[in-house]
Amino acid sequence: MAAGALGRIQTETPALPEALRRVGEAILADPAEAARSTIITLAERSGSSPATVTRFCRVFGFAGYAGLRVALATETGRAAQANWDMGVGHEIGPTDPLDAAIGVMAAADSRLIQETAAQLDAGTVAKVAEAIVEARRVLIFGVSTSGAVAGMMGGRLRRIRVPCWSHADAHEALADAALLGEGDVAIGISHQGRTREVLESLGEAGDRGALTVAVTSFARSPLAELSELVLTTASRETTFRLGGLAAVHSQLFVLDTVYVAVAQRTYEQTNEAFELTIRALESHRVERN
Amino acid sequence: MAAGALGRIQTETPALPEALRRVGEAILADPAEAARSTIITLAERSGSSPATVTRFCRVFGFAGYAGLRVALATETGRAAQANWDMGVGHEIGPTDPLDAAIGVMAAADSRLIQETAAQLDAGTVAKVAEAIVEARRVLIFGVSTSGAVAGMMGGRLRRIRVPCWSHADAHEALADAALLGEGDVAIGISHQGRTREVLESLGEAGDRGALTVAVTSFARSPLAELSELVLTTASRETTFRLGGLAAVHSQLFVLDTVYVAVAQRTYEQTNEAFELTIRALESHRVERN
DNA sequence: CATCTGGGTGAAAATTATTCTCAACTCGGG
DNA sequence: CCCGAGTTGAGAATAATTTTCACCCAGATG
Numbered sequence: 001m002a003a004g005a006l007g008r009i010q011t012e013t014p015a016l017p018e019a020l021r022r023v024g025e026a027i028l029a030d031p032a033e034a035a036r037s038t039i040i041t042l043a044e045r046s047g048s049s050p051a052t053v054t055r056f057c058r059v060f061g062f063a064g065y066a067g068l069r070v071a072l073a074t075e076t077g078r079a080a081q082a083n084w085d086m087g088v089g090h091e092i093g094p095t096d097p098l099d100a101a102i103g104v105m106a107a108a109d110s111r112l113i114q115e116t117a118a119q120l121d122a123g124t125v126a127k128v129a130e131a132i133v134e135a136r137r138v139l140i141f142g143v144s145t146s147g148a149v150a151g152m153m154g155g156r157l158r159r160i161r162v163p164c165w166s167h168a169d170a171h172e173a174l175a176d177a178a179l180l181g182e183g184d185v186a187i188g189i190s191h192q193g194r195t196r197e198v199l200e201s202l203g204e205a206g207d208r209g210a211l212t213v214a215v216t217s218f219a220r221s222p223l224a225e226l227s228e229l230v231l232t233t234a235s236r237e238t239t240f241r242l243g244g245l246a247a248v249h250s251q252l253f254v255l256d257t258v259y260v261a262v263a264q265r266t267y268e269q270t271n272e273a274f275e276l277t278i279r280a281l282e283s284h285r286v287e288r289n
Numbered sequence: 290m291a292a293g294a295l296g297r298i299q300t301e302t303p304a305l306p307e308a309l310r311r312v313g314e315a316i317l318a319d320p321a322e323a324a325r326s327t328i329i330t331l332a333e334r335s336g337s338s339p340a341t342v343t344r345f346c347r348v349f350g351f352a353g354y355a356g357l358r359v360a361l362a363t364e365t366g367r368a369a370q371a372n373w374d375m376g377v378g379h380e381i382g383p384t385d386p387l388d389a390a391i392g393v394m395a396a397a398d399s400r401l402i403q404e405t406a407a408q409l410d411a412g413t414v415a416k417v418a419e420a421i422v423e424a425r426r427v428l429i430f431g432v433s434t435s436g437a438v439a440g441m442m443g444g445r446l447r448r449i450r451v452p453c454w455s456h457a458d459a460h461e462a463l464a465d466a467a468l469l470g471e472g473d474v475a476i477g478i479s480h481q482g483r484t485r486e487v488l489e490s491l492g493e494a495g496d497r498g499a500l501t502v503a504v505t506s507f508a509r510s511p512l513a514e515l516s517e518l519v520l521t522t523a524s525r526e527t528t529f530r531l532g533g534l535a536a537v538h539s540q541l542f543v544l545d546t547v548y549v550a551v552a553q554r555t556y557e558q559t560n561e562a563f564e565l566t567i568r569a570l571e572s573h574r575v576e577r578n
Numbered sequence: 579c580a581t582c583t584g585g586g587t588g589a590a591a592a593t594t595a596t597t598c599t600c601a602a603c604t605c606g607g608g
Numbered sequence: 609c610c611c612g613a614g615t616t617g618a619g620a621a622t623a624a625t626t627t628t629c630a631c632c633c634a635g636a637t638g
């Protein structure tokens with residue numbers, strides 16, 4: 001749970017109450033320095049109190065300040081090894097040269113994927129995969145960009161014989177959710193965890209006894225709160241990448257790990273399905289010239 | 290001073306007096322666990338006392354135990370990241386532990402994005418963007434996974450007022466392609482560059498005078514050969530990731546650069562469109578709780 | 579062999595860091 | 609206007625860390 005703390009702090013700090021937010025900002029301004037500081041020093045630097053810093057640690061799942069310090073140090077070590085720039089990312093503007101912008105974007109996306117991996121709990125991924133392997137029905141809910149991710153993953157799981165559906169139409173999604181029951185799995189994808197359609201469908205699925213899984217950037221969000229299991233995505237909203245677009249790579253990555261965990265558990269079936277589907281689709285490919 | 294502490298502890302521990310040596314051994318047995326432990330716990334684990342652990346810290350140049358803890362955490366974080374980086378290329382099998390698989394996947398996806406950026410020609414991206422800005426119609430063709438990418442990017446461009454379409458139905462796609470003309474843009478997405486439906490639609494668009502753009506992993510492929518402009522994607526097919534799935538992150542990345550280049554050229558229009566669409570969608574989000 | 583000196587050690591006292599408690603304040607809803 | 613929920617930090621309580629010093633042991637010296 002301590003893993004990936006910096007990414008989560010970056011994502012969630014803007015939405016925290018005043019004093020907690022100032023603590024988050026002080027940490028993000030210089031994470032390595034924060035790791036080296038006593039709680040008294042960090043409280044002073046952020047214009048808050050030791051009690052507030054302790055509460056901040058609790059918000060992010062740490063028992064106390066020592067846990068946060070160790071996590072920050074671990075991640076700054078990780079970032080140093082990966083040669084990440086630890087400061088706030090450069091914002092692309094309308095006059096930036098395109099080749100520079102491409103470099104900034106690649107570095108940012110690269111980092112998002114690794115931050116997502118760092119904050120992912122393998123135990124939770126395994127639980128989701130195990131439930132999917134046993135499920136008679138799997139539904140994936142998402143709207144707009146998250147909807148495209150849902151469609152992609154739905155198709156992918158179907159190709160290894162997981163009975164999986166996703167719908168662009170919110171009514172169809174909700175109707176299918178109402179038909180779920182014990183032993184089924186419902187996954188809701190929403191960057192902010194506040195999309196009404198996704199909340200509604202996932203809530204319905206949960207009411208029917210399905211296992212509910214949230215894929216969201218915000219561990220503290222309505223979607224996370226109504227789900228039994230939560231898989232968080234690192235995200236960064238920028239000038240040209242707002243809302244769900246900030247988390248596309250991360251969402252794909254998270255669901256990819258679930259897919260791989262399912263495939264590992266159904267290896268023979270997966271291999272057979274690959275052969276069948278590849279052969280069937282061969283006629284949709286022109287010959288090599 | 291903190292740099293390389295673990296290495297120095299490893300080198301110097303055998304020559305330390307009895308109790309100090311036991312402290313060094315306990316740290317080396319599990320550095321990450323030591324970083325998470327209080328001085329009392331580590332003293333117990335090493336069969337010594339808190340005073341001895343404090344002295345140990347002094348021997349290695351730390352003012353106190355907090356300094357040692359932070360250094361241990363930093364170095365274990367660095368080592369974990371290096372371990373990930375070394376895992377690139379490892380083929381995930383059915384018995385691989387999931388947390389290791391996650392690390393391998395993150396490093397691999399990260400690398401793919403970096404490679405895609407490195408092989409991307411900013412001049413070609415700029416040409417595509419300029420053509421899109423002037424176009425009366427933009428069509429994006431793709432099937433299966435590439436189709437989901439096409440839909441995602443289509444929606445995204447529409448949100449900044451680019452008249453853009455993508456179709457899941459191959460007949461609809463082909464029919465629209467037949468209606469393109471000079472000054473229009475058609476983008477075909479296909480990992481191997483051999484998908485019949487995409488080739489057919491992009492070919493038809495080219496016959497009608499539209500600018501044709503290929504997004505593919507293979508510069509030498511039927512799709513690349515029938516296109517005026519080619520944007521290549523890095524890809525790696527693995528045990529559980531075949532065909533278009535090997536290039537999803539790369540395809541998204543490439544089209545993201547096109548999108549940003551378009552947005553840069555239409556900055557005012559893009560900002561206005563953001564405001565309008567975000568406001569319109571606000572009612573589809575529940576309030577923060 | 580006896581004595582002295584220096585280094586190592588940990589128990590206990592002292593100090594500092596961290597966590598907990600609760601009163602006061604603010605804001606929003608009825 | 610009142611009430612309830614949430615936030616905050618001062619101060620008390622607790623835990624962690626550092627310092628002090630008495631004791632022990634080994635080696636050197638007379």
